[in-house]
Amino acid sequence: MIEVRDLTKNYGPHRAIDNLNFSVRKGEVVGFLGPNGAGKSTTMKIITGYMAPSSGIVKVGGFDVFENPIEVKEKIGYLPEIPPVYFDMYVRDYLSFVANLKKVPKAKVRSNVDRAIEKTNLGGVANRLIQNLSKGFKQRVGIAQAIVSDPEVLILDEPTVGLDPRQVAEIRQLIKELAGQHTIILSTHILPEVQASCQRIIIINRGKIVAEDTISGLTQRMGGSFQVQVRVRRNSEGLQKSLLNVTGVAQVISDGDGQLQISMKKDDEVFEKISAHIVNAGAGLLQMQPMGESLEDIFIKLTAEGASKGVTA
8 A cells, every 4th residue: 555665865964764665555554663853754744745755766555656646645644743733713614624625525525524523533622613622632633634535544643742641542542443444654652652553563763664563573573582570489599599500591680579580582491491490499489471572672672773783574
């Protein structure tokens, strides 16, 4: 549905994005993840046709973004980081205005507006001035304008930035509900956003893609170690020291109350050796639970390392 090939954007001597290559399949929800300044918004602006690249190709639904801009814009609904709403308009009037701008057939404008209001749960404020709405509802209006033409593709750039926890939860739920009806790119630097909404993630740092996979795929393939949480009946300094002699164990941390956190090589055989060692030591093994690396761990590792290494599916 979306094809990005060799995409580069320079601002004078500064290279904002550098030779990006990725694709998004029809119906897929992809998280475009990176720290502030990584090149996320620049990429979204190019995909939506609001900014020209220095080089490279972007296609949406088979149409080149810059050779066929009208056809591409008909397929895309876009929520930029700052929602493009007019504060002095009423919600329903604004959405009708946007529908007309997007050339929704006149016979369908009302039904499309009604549907967008229903999907974004704006019914209670449809006849209110946008300037009088809370930030969460303004964000909903921004999403409503993105879907009012019933586009095949939704590009959402930082859709929950600045919202309170309740508003964030509501927007996440809305994105989940839209997922089955649209191809979605969700650009964000907020990790729980991606975990809650996306099937696959692309991590960008310093203008380069440093990882592309499912969350579980990245977790399985990143690095060669993970952590195990162990609870024993009888903890001791001797047990901790002896565990360090087990091949594959890198670190043992104790909270002094029967809890051990063991960093180890990602290997089933090492896992079995640790459990056998604890049992043979008479420490009374009560629980042993793999922890793995979190998405936050992976994100920090990849963005700290920069773009020197890429991890792709």
